[in-house]
Structures are given as structure tokens and as C-alpha cells.
Amino acid sequence: MSEVRVRFAPSPTGYLHIGGLRTALYNYLFARKEQGTFVLRIEDTDRTRFVEGAIENLIQSLQWAGVDYDEGVFVEDGEIVQKGEYGPYIQSQRLDIYKKYVDQLIEQGDAYYCFCSKDRLDKVREEQKIKGQIPKYDGLCRGIPIEEAKKRIEEGEEYVVRLKLPHNKDITFHDAVRGNITINTDEIDDQVLMKSDGFPTYHMAVVVDDHLMKITHIVRGEEWLSSTPKHIMLYEAFGWEKPEYVHLPAVLNQDRKKLSKRQGDVSVEDFKERGYLPEGLINYLALVGWSSDDNEEILSMDQLIEKFTFDRVSKAGGIFDKHKLDWVNAHYIKEYPTERLTELAIPYLDKAGLFPASSAKGHMNWLNTLIETVKDSLSRLEEVPDKTAFIFGDLEITEDEALEVLKGEQVPELLDALEEELNSVESIDMEYAKGLMKKIQKKTGIKGKNLYMPTRAAISGNIHGPELQNIIYLLGKKKMLKRIERVREILKEA
């Protein structure tokens, strides 16, 4: 087989949908596994949907996710650049190429000029609907002789170019996920190939580009499955070799509907903002519609590349399960080096008004300990403010059990000893925090549960939680003393 070449071909409509990222990922995994080439092409022929800055956004999201490609459109120093020998890779820069091929189809008699107005087309559709027929173009302009059509164009009449489909012909193609598919041409419209603004439609551009860019496998969402027969007809009209098709199942919501913006987060940017790690999101997305042969679920990018095959892509839509995503992401959070996690967590602390990012530099040890302390309880970085609130805020005793523990008869002595000990030092470092409980034990003779439980309850408000020494270090002398004072008040009131 010739060298594998695949492409991801998004339209720049504003953001990268999570389903789009999965399509890009499967292309990437296949390309890497087969040591092929992965191309990023921008399909911007629908000018009504173009959004400023969307190309840059798309590329940033792919980069963030670690889905890199070899050829096509890149951003360097804030500028869009293109690399590769089959460019340009932005469709709006290839209009003359499409025109050439549209002209060829007209010459061959495989396409025709159509002058029907929107009003007429609407009327035809309306009538077909009333008669219970499939609404499609009725072919009025199919028979206009080419010379007459050219004359009308010269006279300034508006036109589009349509594909001239043969009547009642079965079109069969093979899809790696769905097997052989046959559709009769009578069920398909004479597709518009070139619009009145001179831009090609998606169908025309995609076929010309995939051919000229030597794409061997078309890996895309199943919403394009029904367009594939039109593409096959174009390959046949041109006499071009057809690529392999791999249509991926849709990414669905819990209620089995297509994941859409109305139901919350769908853009890669949204997931990044909520504090999913690229490793977690990618690992989880790979599992939406595909599974490894040993059913292993935690898989790094390298493992995914090793294990990925199209024959394990499922036909059924993949349900996007946020709980499972959280579970996978939590795994990667636990595995991340704390320093890196801290860097990522600082903006969340800043935004919540807990710790200004501008003063982070001088407090990295403290911040690293803070994140280390709560790391195992996180499934997303956006949870950092909540999980660390017990360090930042005032003491809050939320559990009855903690209050019970603090009512123990040894507690007043324990609190006094803690206070005295803390007052004897200037400040608390980690070394001191580690040794503090031993000192109190020596001083008071209180030990075990009677020592640790009330101390934990007094300084954190809970009887369960992270390492006590971490809490002591993170609170520091002043806050510890303040909390001891507060516990005395609470006990008096209770």
C-alpha cells in the first residue's frame, strides 16, 4: 500500500468541538501507528460561517491536546503559515483549482449549469413534500444545451453548477466501520458543486483536495456518511482512485442525543478551562467509540498509538460520560509532577480570590505543598479552590463528629500545649510541622487517637483529611493560633 496520508479538515466556525478533537485524534493515532503523514486542512468555503480567529483557535486546541500533525496549516509567532508540497491547505485559497475541475466536469457532461432561482427551488420542494416524495432538485436545467447556458451566463444570469447523476444507479462503497454500503442515485440530489459566489461546495472541494493531497484514508464523523455516494460519483467522473472510508460513530450525550452546545460544554477550550489535563481528555476521548483489545482503559498517547486499530471502532454512538472522564482525569492528576500541577492550579486560586498569581513566585514551596496535599482528591483543576478552602478560610467545623471529638476531656490541655509550643517559635517550616505532634505528646502524655483526632479537628474542622503535618505547615503559626482560639470559643458556646 502507498504511504498512509490522512487529514483532519475542520471548518473554522469558532471553536474545536470535542467530537472534532476525537476525529483528529483517531486520524493522528492511525497516522502515527502507520508512520504516515497527518495533514491539517482548513475547509472555509462556506463564507457565511467564517469566524475571525477561528483557525488560530483550532490549532491552539490541537496543540494543547498534543494532537500534532505534519503538514498543512500552522501558527508560528502568531502568524498562520502553511507547510507541505500540496498547498495551499486553506480551501478559500484554492478557488482556481476547483474552477478548473468543475469546468472539466462540465466539458465531460458530468455536471451542468443550473439557473433555477431560490424561489423556484423552494416551490419544487414544497410540492414534492406535499406529494410525499423525497425533496430534491427536479432536474429542470439538466437538458439546457451548453452553448445556450454559456450565453445566459455571459448575459449576466446567476447560476450554480450541479453534478449530473445517472438515474437509478446503485453506488456501492466500503466503510471500515460499517462494511459495504449501497445507495441508489435516485435517492440523491444533483448536488451543487459550485455556488453562485464562485465558491465550491464542501462536496466538490473535499474530493478535489483529498485527491490532490494524496489522502489514502478518510477518517471523519458519520454525519458525512450520506454524502459519501456523491463523493464516490465524483471520483468516478474524474477517473480517480478512491480512498478508504472510516466513518466514526457520533459522540452522544447521556440521553443518546448528539452532544450539542445547548447542553453545556462541548468545546475543547471549555474542557481546558475546567481543568482537565490534555492527557486525561485525550485518553478518555479515545475510549468514546473505540476500545483496546485487552479492554485496558488507562492508556497514554504512546500506548494508544500502539493499540489503535479501526476494527475496534464501534458502530454505535459513543456516550460521552463526564463521570468517567473525571475518573480518567483524576488518574492523570495523581500522576502529574506536583510542580507542573501547581503552575496550572495558580490561575484557579487567583480567580477564586484565594491566592494572587502575582505573589506566587515567592511562595512556590508553600503552593507546591498545598497542591500536593489535595492532589489525590481532585478530578479537575477547577476543584482546587474548593478543596483548599479549609486552609484559606476561617475555621469551620462542619461535622458533628469533629465537635464530639473536641469535647474530649483532654482537649483543653492539648490546646494549651499546642498554643504554648507554637508561641515558642518564630515561624513554622515543614521540618517543624513534622515534629510538632511528637513534642506535644512528650509534653502532655496524650497520644494516639486522643492526640491526633482532636488536633486535626481543631485546625482543619474535620476528623478526616490530608496529612496533618501538611496542614500544620500550610496554616503556619498565626493561623494555627487563631484556630485554637476559635475552637475555645466554639467549645464555650457548645
Ligand code: GLU
Ligand atoms: N469540513 C468538514 C467538517 O467540518 C470535514 C468533513 C470531512 O472530513 O470530510 O467536518
